[in-house]
Amino acid sequence: MADGGVKLSQIFKAWRHVFKLDPDRELSDEQLEAICLSGSDAILVGGSSGVTYDNTVELMSRIRRYELPCAQEVSTLDSVVPGFDLYLIPMVLNTHQAEWIVGHHRAGLESYGEVIPWDLIASEGYIVLHADSTVAQLTGADCSLDAGEAAACARLADKLMRLPIVYVEYSGTYGDLDLVREVRRVTDEASVFYGGGVRDYDTARAAAEAADTIVVGNIIYDDLKAALDTVRGVHSIS
Numbered sequence: 001m002a003d004g005g006v007k008l009s010q011i012f013k014a015w016r017h018v019f020k021l022d023p024d025r026e027l028s029d030e031q032l033e034a035i036c037l038s039g040s041d042a043i044l045v046g047g048s049s050g051v052t053y054d055n056t057v058e059l060m061s062r063i064r065r066y067e068l069p070c071a072q073e074v075s076t077l078d079s080v081v082p083g084f085d086l087y088l089i090p091m092v093l094n095t096h097q098a099e100w101i102v103g104h105h106r107a108g109l110e111s112y113g114e115v116i117p118w119d120l121i122a123s124e125g126y127i128v129l130h131a132d133s134t135v136a137q138l139t140g141a142d143c144s145l146d147a148g149e150a151a152a153c154a155r156l157a158d159k160l161m162r163l164p165i166v167y168v169e170y171s172g173t174y175g176d177l178d179l180v181r182e183v184r185r186v187t188d189e190a191s192v193f194y195g196g197g198v199r200d201y202d203t204a205r206a207a208a209e210a211a212d213t214i215v216v217g218n219i220i221y222d223d224l225k226a227a228l229d230t231v232r233g234v235h236s237i238s
């Protein structure tokens, strides 16, 4: 889907709402159909724990019955599955642990550098801001950043590294939308993704006013109807 000279950042700018599905969690066929026909712009497949090749293949093949784009957010090398439209590679910008910025990435390139479909690959500059989240604890992220420090991370991603996505990640809690607005203000080329605690029409609408793209995860598994309302919340301002 990245053919025809379309820049990846343009593809992501067109995504206003994304559902993130966790291969380690259960969804019935009816639930998956409701998600895929909801009007959301894309499905992201990934999670911070329990993601395997087998559970990723299984979920991808079920999503493939539907037309919307489907990307894998790669968290471990051994769970990378061929057949996704795109592959998103997180790089955590607010950690001192280099393995989460470039280390695992370099190891992957040592093994698979010759066979990677580069036109399907996009890196995400993650700013991880919820200290109790699995991703923050796994990556040793410094979640105490203020808006100015987060903006510096965004410029690092957008200007210095020229990444197509800046991802403000509050996974599990609703974040500081003033900080998100500041990140977006200083970001020109990259698309600003916001994820964390979007759980209904109103939280989706407010987050979508602050970011280019909102990512909705946990509520899918807690209250599917509320999750579907988040699509309407985003569309109400599109």
Ligand code: 1GP
Pocket (backbone or CB within 6 Å): 020, 169, 170, 171, 172, 173, 194, 195, 196, 197, 198, 215, 216, 217, 218, 219
């Ligand atoms: C998680 O940003 C996503 O990576 C979405 O967060 O699960 O809190 O919706 P929630």
